[in-house]
Amino acid sequence: xxxxxxxxxxxxxxxxxxxxxxxxxxxxxxxxxxxxxxxxxxxxxxxxxxxxxxxxxxxxxxxxxxxxxxxxxxxxxxxxxxxxxxxxxxxxxxxxxxxxxxxxxxxxxxxxxxxxxxxxxxxxxxxxxxxxxxxxxxxxxxxxxxxxxxxxxxxxxxxxxxxxxxxxxxxxxxxxxxxxxxxxxxxxxxxxxxx
Amino acid sequence: xxxxxxxxxxxxxxxxxxxxxxxxxxxxxxxxxxxxxxxxxxxxxxxxxxxxxxxxxxxxxxxxxxxxxxxxxxxxxxxxxxxxxxxxxxxxxxxxxxxxxxxxxxxxxxxxxxxxxxxxxxxxxxxxxxxxxxxxxxxxxxxxxxxxxxxxxxxxxxxxxxxxxxxxxxxxxxxxxxxxxxxxxxxxxxxxxxxxxxxxxxxxxxxxxxxxxxxxxxxxxxxxxxxxxxxxxxxxxxxxxxxxxxxxxxxxxxxxxxxxxxxxxxxxxxxxxxxxxxxxxxxxxxxxxxxxxxxxxxxxxxxxxxxxxxxxxxxxxxxxxxxxxxxxxxxxxxxxxxxxxxxxxxxxxxxxxxxxxxxxxxxxxxxxxxxxxxxxxxxxxxxxxxxxxxxxxxxxxxxxxxxxxxxxxxxxxxxxxxxxxxxxxxxxxxxxxxxxxxxxxxxxxxxxxxxxxxxxxxxxxxxxxxxxxxxxxxxxxxxxxxxxxxxxxxxxxxxxxxxxxxxxxxxxxxxxxxxxxxxxxxxxxxxxxxxxxxxxxxxxxxxxxxxxxxxxxxxxxxxxxxxxxxxxxxxxxxxxxxxxxxxxxxxxx
Numbered sequence: 001x002x003x004x005x006x007x008x009x010x011x012x013x014x015x016x017x018x019x020x021x022x023x024x025x026x027x028x029x030x031x032x033x034x035x036x037x038x039x040x041x042x043x044x045x046x047x048x049x050x051x052x053x054x055x056x057x058x059x060x061x062x063x064x065x066x067x068x069x070x071x072x073x074x075x076x077x078x079x080x081x082x083x084x085x086x087x088x089x090x091x092x093x094x095x096x097x098x099x100x101x102x103x104x105x106x107x108x109x110x111x112x113x114x115x116x117x118x119x120x121x122x123x124x125x126x127x128x129x130x131x132x133x134x135x136x137x138x139x140x141x142x143x144x145x146x147x148x149x150x151x152x153x154x155x156x157x158x159x160x161x162x163x164x165x166x167x168x169x170x171x172x173x174x175x176x177x178x179x180x181x182x183x184x185x186x187x188x189x190x191x192x193x194x195x
Numbered sequence: 196x197x198x199x200x201x202x203x204x205x206x207x208x209x210x211x212x213x214x215x216x217x218x219x220x221x222x223x224x225x226x227x228x229x230x231x232x233x234x235x236x237x238x239x240x241x242x243x244x245x246x247x248x249x250x251x252x253x254x255x256x257x258x259x260x261x262x263x264x265x266x267x268x269x270x271x272x273x274x275x276x277x278x279x280x281x282x283x284x285x286x287x288x289x290x291x292x293x294x295x296x297x298x299x300x301x302x303x304x305x306x307x308x309x310x311x312x313x314x315x316x317x318x319x320x321x322x323x324x325x326x327x328x329x330x331x332x333x334x335x336x337x338x339x340x341x342x343x344x345x346x347x348x349x350x351x352x353x354x355x356x357x358x359x360x361x362x363x364x365x366x367x368x369x370x371x372x373x374x375x376x377x378x379x380x381x382x383x384x385x386x387x388x389x390x391x392x393x394x395x396x397x398x399x400x401x402x403x404x405x406x407x408x409x410x411x412x413x414x415x416x417x418x419x420x421x422x423x424x425x426x427x428x429x430x431x432x433x434x435x436x437x438x439x440x441x442x443x444x445x446x447x448x449x450x451x452x453x454x455x456x457x458x459x460x461x462x463x464x465x466x467x468x469x470x471x472x473x474x475x476x477x478x479x480x481x482x483x484x485x486x487x488x489x490x491x492x493x494x495x496x497x498x499x500x501x502x503x504x505x506x507x508x509x510x511x512x513x514x515x516x517x518x519x520x521x522x523x524x525x526x527x528x529x530x531x532x533x534x535x536x537x538x539x540x541x542x543x544x545x546x547x548x549x550x551x552x553x554x555x556x557x558x559x560x561x562x563x564x565x566x567x568x569x570x571x572x573x574x575x576x577x578x579x580x581x582x583x584x585x586x587x588x589x590x591x592x593x594x595x596x597x598x599x600x601x602x603x604x605x606x607x608x609x610x611x612x613x614x615x616x617x618x619x620x621x622x623x624x625x626x627x628x629x630x631x632x633x634x635x636x637x638x639x640x641x642x643x644x645x646x647x648x649x650x651x652x653x654x655x656x657x658x659x660x661x662x663x664x665x666x667x668x669x670x671x672x673x674x675x676x677x678x679x680x681x682x683x684x685x686x687x688x689x690x691x692x693x694x695x696x697x698x699x700x701x702x703x704x705x706x707x708x709x710x711x712x713x714x715x716x717x718x719x720x721x722x723x724x725x726x727x728x729x730x731x732x733x734x735x736x737x738x739x740x741x742x743x744x745x746x747x748x749x750x751x752x753x754x755x756x757x758x759x760x761x762x763x764x765x766x767x768x769x770x771x772x773x774x775x776x777x778x779x780x781x782x783x784x
Contacts, residue, residue: 070407072414072436073780074461077505078542081531084524099409116354117406117414117435119376124407146454149439150361150370151353170542 054190061105061131062184065094068104070124073111075138075170082173094180101127106183107160108176112140113153125160133192135179136162139169163192218478218715218734220249227251233305237266245308249477249717250295252306257317260309264294264323272296272305274620275607277746278330280338281733284364288312290340293731294320295718295746299604299618302625306718311340319345326607326751337362337441352434352783355380361442368439368446382418382430387761390427397423402765406435410513410769414779415753417768424764429757436779444743448709449475449549452743456730457543459745460781462505463498463724465491465534468547470721471743473628474730475549477719478712479684485673487551492629493564493667494534494546495721496660500571501530502724502776503611503653510650510773511582514591519578526567526574533563549710550685551678561668568664575657582650589647596759596771597645607751610726611652612775616644622722634663646767649774684710709738725749725776749775749782 069079082089089095098104101124113121125134136156139145142165144154156162163186166179186192220226223246230244230251241259245252255263274297281291288310295306309317319342321328331342332351339360342348350357356378359366383401405416414435420428440459444452456471457464469491476482483491504527508520531541537556538546546553582588598606600616613620621638623631639655641648678685682701691698712734720729726748733742752775760768 073438074458074543077461080505080509081524081528085521086524086528112436112438114354114435114437115357115371115374116437118374119379120406120435123376147438147443149368149443150366150372151357151437151439152371172541 055188058188058190062187063093064096065106065133065180065184066096066098066104067094067106067108067180068098068101068124068128069108069110070121071108071110072113072117073140075110075141078170078173079108079110079137079176082176087173087177089177089180092177092180092184101125102129104128105132106180107132107134108137109134109141109156110137110170112145112147113156114151115153116151118153118159121156122159131192133164133183133187134160134162135164135166135176135183137166137176137179138171139167142167145169216713217247218713218717219247220477220715220717221480222249223247229303230305233267233270236270237263239263239266242307248306250304250306252308254308254310257309257311257315260294260307261318261320261323263307264296264320267296267305267307268323271298271300274299274604274609275324275326275330275751276304276727277729277731277744278327278334279731279744280334280340280362281742281744282338282362282364286310288315290338292317292334292338292340293744295729295731299620304718313339316341316343318343321345324607325602325605326754329750329754336360339363350434352437354378354434361439366442368442380432382416382432384418384420384428384430384757386420386428389762390422390425393422393427395422397421399427404765406432410772414783415772415777417756417772419760419765419768421765426760426763426765426768429760429768431753431757433753433779434783437783438780440745440784441743444740446739448738449712449740450710452740453547453549454543454545456745457545458780459747459784460502460723460725460728460749460778461543462776462778463495463502464543465494465498465546466721466723467728468545469495469629470719470723470728471730472547472549473721474717474719474732475710475712478715478717478732478734479549479710481550481679481681481684483551484676484679486555486675487547487677488629489667489670489672490537490552490556490560490677491547492631493664494537495629496664496667497530497533497564497567499660499724500657501527503657506724506773506776507578507650507653510770510776511588513769513773514588516582516585516588519581523574523578526571529567529570533560533567536560536563548678548685550681551676553678555677556672561672564664565668568661568668571661572658575654579654591767591770592646592650592774594643595646595767596763596774597643598755598759599644602755602758603644606755608726608755609748610723610752611649611656612644612752613726614638614640615648615652617642622720622727626720628721631663634666636662646771646774711736711738720746723748723781725752725778725781728781745781745784747781747784749777753777753782 071079083095083097136142141156144152164179164183166176168175226248227246233251234244241256242253242263245254276295276297278294283289290311292309297304311317331345334340335348336350336352337360354374356374357372400421402421403418406414416432418430419426440455443455453468456467459467504523508523511519534544535541538544538553603613603616617640619638619640624638636659639652641651686705687698687701692702714734714736716733718729718731720727728748729746731744732740735741
């Protein structure tokens, strides 16, 4: 479909294509992912955009993750650091910590999962509505860590699928934040298709 | 299940150290004399004194254990510290079941050992010490030793479909067992007799809290039966973070165990490091250099502050006061930053080594500490101002989840929870280590044993920690090295390893063969964030510990929780749970 000029440009928020959201937002300009790749010659001062529903939805999803911290051990303390004042994950839209799986879309498994906890973790995962994402935080959730022993699950991918693995024992709060940003990118690229 | 893996550590097959004398603890002589006096007092022929131990020790016939325990309890040994097993497969009666008691009045400990074979049972001591209920279940779970007359002898840490007893020496460390949803235990709490025949208009409901619940701070499971809003019966299940610390310790060398101790109480990791390393140092007969001791003391106190900050902060979140949490995490981040500046890790630093510290503290360590000590009082005062005159807060904590002094002692409470019932027991005062006796500070106590009292004790303890820290900063760091100059304990500096043959050999020997303490056993305790944190280490002279037992302060405290919440309401139970500061890593070891 060819680009069309809008008659009354003042009625719509002016926007400039190809500008990163953060910088543009301050000037009252917004953009969406995928836009920068488009032909934009004839879009100067234009007031509409074309994108796919998927891109739009993924953009929204990636920037408004509601985490459920399945915190069992040391990593949970670092998770607390990440959501609290100093690191403040609210900057990336993931600060609405939900303790009910029915209200969350990001499961952060923070800490060692032992065999006794396995059925619980599985139940929690099953209770989450689609779309749902899983971050395995730290060495224990990833692979059992240095607990290679009779009662420790050797990585949570024994029972649930995992999207992002964050290394560290425990990962620093910035490490976990990086993992969440990676997940955001992954969601926005549309690489995670489930449900 | 395909993911089962065999443990891949290569066992040490080299020669065991010979011509080494068995370990004689420094306190052996006094322990022997004191043991004779105790033996004369309890005058039970079934208790044979074992000499040359660090504590007065008796080997007790299994049928007489309840009599001996009762006699000792009458002899002021009222606080049950610990109860655990040790497996010696080559012996005919292969298990040692070890009881440790503490006398608050005389400030001394006593150890009892009961030898049992595989088919033999021990009479239960749950009627004498309430704490032993869970301890006996743990021994049953880990070793398969049965206790006659125990009210509820089932597994406590391992899951319900587990087979075998993992701490037996012949159990493969990596042998896992699958737990399916169908195997999960259904808990049905017993209704308290006080409420059994009370007729109310409400229906009785059984409610499950946890193990994934925002208020359970990790991995505790509580099942309550409610009559209206009142809890009339409660039961708890633990083991959701059983990471097998003790088995892992047996399969690693003495140095490799240090990171595992970090993860016991992850809110105050350095205190655990210090406790473990000092136990091994005692067995080796060495002492860390003064500079290392000073750093250990200062960081222990900072960690205690951080521990209490988490406890108070999260507890207040449970009660709806989110501000304190955000606010208190600021200084906590600063504390973690200080630790990071010392060794590069924030939360679980693994900073201590046997014989000292891994690296020296940075040059601005004291200046940074002073800055922290200057800024912290304001935070503590502000939080106190925010909550202590808040009517809602006071209504929710005063008289809630109280435990009497007598019960607290019988349950084996230590630390802030015991001091909140009015018992001024603090390991740093009772048996000082790291030079705590040279500092001017007080042990805060409170009356009532309720949630409010625990709050007050923790707040005041933070101030006392600051007092200690201020004095420590004023004294300054002593000069000198931070680790002992002993090639059998500490790695030689890299500059030497690259240039001297002997140092290279020592480096190689220590990495490959590890530290090898002499044959013997030792118990040592420090004051952790939650109470007495003890390590009982048995060495057989090889590079791996034969047995490491951690005395977790949370374990007996959480054991008393069902009793504390019965008769309360759910919100009160949540507020009470937060104030106990149960750390799952330590609870489940």
